[in-house]
Amino acid sequence: MQHKFRSLCPIASTLDLLGDKWSLVIVRDMLIREKKTFKDFSSSDEKIATGILASRLKLLESFGLITKRKLPTNKKENIYLLTEKGIDLAPIIMEITLWGDKHMRAYNPKLISHKEVKADKLGAINFVQKSYRQFVAQIVD
Amino acid sequence: MQHKFRSLCPIASTLDLLGDKWSLVIVRDMLIREKKTFKDFSSSDEKIATGILASRLKLLESFGLITKRKLPTNKKENIYLLTEKGIDLAPIIMEITLWGDKHMRAYNPKLISHKEVKADKLGAINFVQKSYRQFVAQIVD
DNA sequence: TATTTTTACTTCTAAATTGAAAGCAAAGAT
DNA sequence: ATCTTTGCTTTCAATTTAGAAGTAAAAATA
Numbered sequence: 001m002q003h004k005f006r007s008l009c010p011i012a013s014t015l016d017l018l019g020d021k022w023s024l025v026i027v028r029d030m031l032i033r034e035k036k037t038f039k040d041f042s043s044s045d046e047k048i049a050t051g052i053l054a055s056r057l058k059l060l061e062s063f064g065l066i067t068k069r070k071l072p073t074n075k076k077e078n079i080y081l082l083t084e085k086g087i088d089l090a091p092i093i094m095e096i097t098l099w100g101d102k103h104m105r106a107y108n109p110k111l112i113s114h115k116e117v118k119a120d121k122l123g124a125i126n127f128v129q130k131s132y133r134q135f136v137a138q139i140v141d
Numbered sequence: 142m143q144h145k146f147r148s149l150c151p152i153a154s155t156l157d158l159l160g161d162k163w164s165l166v167i168v169r170d171m172l173i174r175e176k177k178t179f180k181d182f183s184s185s186d187e188k189i190a191t192g193i194l195a196s197r198l199k200l201l202e203s204f205g206l207i208t209k210r211k212l213p214t215n216k217k218e219n220i221y222l223l224t225e226k227g228i229d230l231a232p233i234i235m236e237i238t239l240w241g242d243k244h245m246r247a248y249n250p251k252l253i254s255h256k257e258v259k260a261d262k263l264g265a266i267n268f269v270q271k272s273y274r275q276f277v278a279q280i281v282d
Numbered sequence: 283t284a285t286t287t288t289t290a291c292t293t294c295t296a297a298a299t300t301g302a303a304a305g306c307a308a309a310g311a312t
Numbered sequence: 313a314t315c316t317t318t319g320c321t322t323t324c325a326a327t328t329t330a331g332a333a334g335t336a337a338a339a340a341t342a
Contacts (some may be wrong), residue, residue, distance in 0.1 A: 005249045006162075007186040010241030011169050011234060013249045021147075021160040021300095028152050038319050045148040049301050054320060063248070076309040076318055085244050092240055093152060095233045100151030103226050107204070108146045108154045162329095179290050190330050195291060217289055217338040287340070292333100299328070304321105311316070 003063075017063055018089075022048055022056050024096070027082065027089050030066070031128055034135050036079050060086070071139070081136050090125045144204075158204055159230075163189055163197050165237070168230050171207070171223050172269055175276050178218055201227070212280070222277050231266045 005013045018024055029035040029044055041053055048056075057080060060066045065086035069079050082089075097117050105111045117124040146154045159165055170176040170185055182194055189197075198221060201207045206227035210220050223230075238258050246252045258265040 003248060006188070008249065008251050008253050009166075009169070009186065010238050010245060010252050010255070012166050012187050013245045013252060014237050014241035015162050015165060017245070019160065019162040019165070021156050024156060024160070025150075025153050028150070039317080042319090045150065046153050047147070047301095049303090050320070051302090051322080052300065055299095074310085078319070088240060088244065092233065092236045095236050096155050097151050099229060099233055100155035103229065104151060104154045104158070107144060108149065110149050111151050111154060112149050114151070180288080183290090188330095190332090191291070192293080192331090193329065196328095215339080219290070283342100285340100285342075287338100289338080290336095292335075294333080295331090297328100297330080299326105301326080302324095304323080306321080307319095309316100309318080312314085 017059070020056075022046075022052060023060065024089070024093065026053070026056055026060070027065070027086060028093055030080065030082050031087065031090060031093060031132055034132070036081060036139070037077055038080075041080075065089070069140075079139060081139065082132065087129050087132055090129050094121055094125050094128075158200070161197075163187075163193060164201065165230070165234065167194070167197055167201070168206070168223065168227060169234055171221065172228065172231060172234060172273050175273070177220050177222060177280070179221075182221075206230070210281075220280060222280065223273065228270050228273055231270050235262055235266050235269075 003016060005016050007013070025044070025046055025048070026041055029041055035041055035044070038050075038053065038057070041057075042048060042050055057066065057068070061068055061080075063085075064083055066080050066082055069081070070077065071079060094117055097114055098121065101111065101113055101118065114124075116127075144157060146157050148154070166185070166187055166189070167182055170182055174185075176182055176185070179191075179194065179198070182198075183189060183191055198207065198209070202209055202221075204226075205224055207221050207223055210222070211218065212220060235258055238255055239262065242252065242254055242259065255265075257268075
């Protein structure tokens, strides 16, 4: 089944896939918090409904941003991991973090700050991507 | 009336405001295409419904990302302009452009490419922000 | 000046999506 | 052997969206 795109604009097309309140929160959990199972994602602070979580994971997988696999040691648990395409979202995630930290605090005063990102954006992007690749490598034998 | 936020995470909070298919498309039209009236926005390629456009403009204004004003020369037309807070979205917009250009083309082959952004991201961000500030200055006496 | 057109919406309704809760089957732990 | 956990699916009400139509005032045109 193929997606419908609103236009030929890369921004609009990316938003056709990721423009909702949950997809990038799931990617954040994977990339920054190294979450990997359905349970991990459904127990995040934001309390995503399981039906929405299931549909988002399916969509992200269908677009190749994540993979779904089982480990030989556990036949029940599914392990979701970001692909390189998904890891490539790190710059977007970091820019959103910076913008939110700078401009949303006025409306959500107790917002958590990410000092490393503010201090060294490119460093933080590289660090997170590198760490995540190691995390994947350690899981996928 | 105040917004509800899902958590204390800057990413989730930013997505509480901008996490939908339309808000950043409107910001794109303002920042990159220098659109400024209700008509301008409603005539974009993506065909936003007027009801949604009206509600998004109201929301963006309520969070201080845009301003709404009239020119002394026209008592009907409303002029919507990005504030500095809105102009500050340029890095997010550019990163989304780059990601989309790189990864969505497989699904939307005729995607338009933005060579300047690919060639010089920081330059493109600065250029767009500077140009937009000039555009605003020229409108607001 | 009178009429037509434009602008900026609002309203309406159907369709789609979301959120919350409950249910369920298989695997794993006790 | 039973209880618990995991990974979902299902259900249904509530909210949001998409699309069309309507409206009032301003502006352009005849």
